[in-house]
Amino acid sequence: MDVLTSQDHLLGDVFATHRAQLKRAAHRILGDAHLAEDLVHDAYLRAIDGLRAPAAVVKQPLSYAHRVVRNLAIDQHRRSALESQLFESDDTGLEVVAAPAAHSPETMAIDRHELARVARALAELPERVRRVFELYRLEGRTQREIGAELGLSAATVNALIREALEHCRAALRST
Secondary structure (H helix, E strand, C coil): CCCCCHHHHHHHHHHHHCHHHHHHHHHHHHCCHHHHHHHHHHHHHHHHHHCCCCCCCCCCHHHHHHHHHHHHHHHHHHHHHHHHHHCHHHHHHHHHHHCHHHCCHHHHHHHHHHHHHHHHHHHHCCHHHHHHHHHHHHCCCCHHHHHHHHCCCHHHHHHHHHHHHHHHHHHHHCC
16 A cells, blocks of 8 residues: 655645636646646646656646646647547547438438448458457457556557547548
């Protein structure tokens, strides 16, 4: 069981005292008050965890807290932007599934044809790329879980998912 040090308490006091200020900093980057609130909590946990290193000493706790919040907010913002870019067209597909009765036979035939093209595109992918994509999109696994299972870094998993998506989108664009 971890024992809290005086430095942990000092950093905890800084996060508690300047919570509103830290939350505003995160909100400016994220644009969402609820995400900013969660992020400040995560930043505190990350900051305390960072102090577990033997040589870790924080000389300016408020600056350190701001830096942790800012870095996490930027990472979250980048991740959200990438996911929305990658899966932008996926959201429109949800509408199609939600109202199948409204489709004409012609639309349904086109949808089946596009689905077959995506299935062929997935079959064309290298095994590793296809497996990562299936774990992520079909089984709902996180990139971190996939990386741990397959012995890949998060960046590699992300790149493989992007490769599969681009391949599928290219297959849909071609006639």
